[in-house]
Amino acid sequence: MSELRSALAGAVFDGIAKVQEAGLCGMIAFRGDLSATKVKNAVTGVTGVDMPGQRGCNVGGDNGLAWMSPDELLIMVEHDKAELVLETLAKGLKNQHYMAENVSDARAVFTVTGKHAAEVIAKLAPVDMSTFSVGEIRRTRLAQVPAAFWMHGENAYTVVCFRSAADYMFGILSMAAQEGSEVGVFG
Amino acid sequence: MLILECPYCGVTGEETEFHGGGEAHIKRFGPGSSDADFETYLFMRENPKGVHFERWRHVNGCGKWFHAARCTMTLEVFGTYSAQTFEPPKEIKDAISAKRPGWSWREFS
Ligand SMILES: [Zn+2]
Numbered sequence: 476m477s478e479l480r481s482a483l484a485g486a487v488f489d490g491i492a493k494v495q496e497a498g499l500c501g502m503i504a505f506r507g508d509l510s511a512t513k514v515k516n517a518v519t520g521v522t523g524v525d526m527p528g529q530r531g532c533n534v535g536g537d538n539g540l541a542w543m544s545p546d547e548l549l550i551m552v553e554h555d556k557a558e559l560v561l562e563t564l565a566k567g568l569k570n571q572h573y574m575a576e577n578v579s580d581a582r583a584v585f586t587v588t589g590k591h592a593a594e595v596i597a598k599l600a601p602v603d604m605s606t607f608s609v610g611e612i613r614r615t616r617l618a619q620v621p622a623a624f625w626m627h628g629e630n631a632y633t634v635v636c637f638r639s640a641a642d643y644m645f646g647i648l649s650m651a652a653q654e655g656s657e658v659g660v661f662g
Numbered sequence: 663m664l665i666l667e668c669p670y671c672g673v674t675g676e677e678t679e680f681h682g683g684g685e686a687h688i689k690r691f692g693p694g695s696s697d698a699d700f701e702t703y704l705f706m707r708e709n710p711k712g713v714h715f716e717r718w719r720h721v722n723g724c725g726k727w728f729h730a731a732r733c734t735m736t737l738e739v740f741g742t743y744s745a746q747t748f749e750p751p752k753e754i755k756d757a758i759s760a761k762r763p764g765w766s767w768r769e770f771s
Pocket residue numbers: 668669670671672673720723724725726
């Protein structure tokens with residue numbers, strides 16, 4: 476069997492914040508009618524977290540649900556469970572129109588943590604980080620590539636982008652986190 | 663710099679998160695239509711100094727298309743609204759009237 480490898484094999488950069496490639500994460504892109512009871516039951520059933528509202532992101536351990544658009548969710552599970560989860564969804568969603576695709580290996584995931592983590596994100600994304608809080612997801616761009624991020628704890632952000640942009644993402648996050656580059660806007 | 667609010671995900675973002683999609687409310691004339699209608703559909707566009715209606719896509723975001731009403735001279739955005747409509751909703755028209763009394767754009771006023 477082939478050896479599974481995440482985009483940057485856990486690369487780390489330490490500066491005003493710690494940037495780390497998060498390794499293998501299971502991710503399923505899900506599209507369907509998010510107001511349907513069957514859909515809600517199926518997706519909360521496989522993740523064990525509450526259904527998120529508009530721009531919401533509920534995470535518990537490796538599992539999570541993120542609101543991507545009015546008809547799209549990102550389902551997060553353990554990497555080796557993704558295929559199994561697709562089968563469980565198929566069983567629970569018989570006769571319900573939906574699409575689900577395992578995109579785990581098409582994504583790269585990073586964590587940005589530390590006192591100045593919000594500043595690192597703010598340098599790269601056109602987002603007001605002073606009002607951003609836990610339980611929220613923001614799809615936007617970081618410098619020149621599409622990305623999404625949410626907070627997984629105090630001063631701790633998870634950033635997701637396309638795997639093909641992983642090297643670029645690690646580069647810009649590391650540059651924005653370089654030693655001595657703190658601005659101090661968020662106190 | 664335009665600040666637009668996506669009516670689908672509620673994000674208020676600046677221009678670089680979006681992508682312009684040209685003029686709004688264009689009626690398609692396809693096979694079987696007259697040459698004049700087809701030409702108008704393909705080529706004839708407004709080029710106003712002032713109130714204008716456009717399509718935008720939240721490309722670095724939820725990915726949805728929506729409509730925006732704005733002023734081409736001051737870059738003021740009067741409002742954004744759903745793509746699932748053939749004409750600007752009343753609240754958008756009212757918002758424009760409050761700022762630009764007597765405005766008109768194609769068949770709308
Ligand atoms: Zn949007």
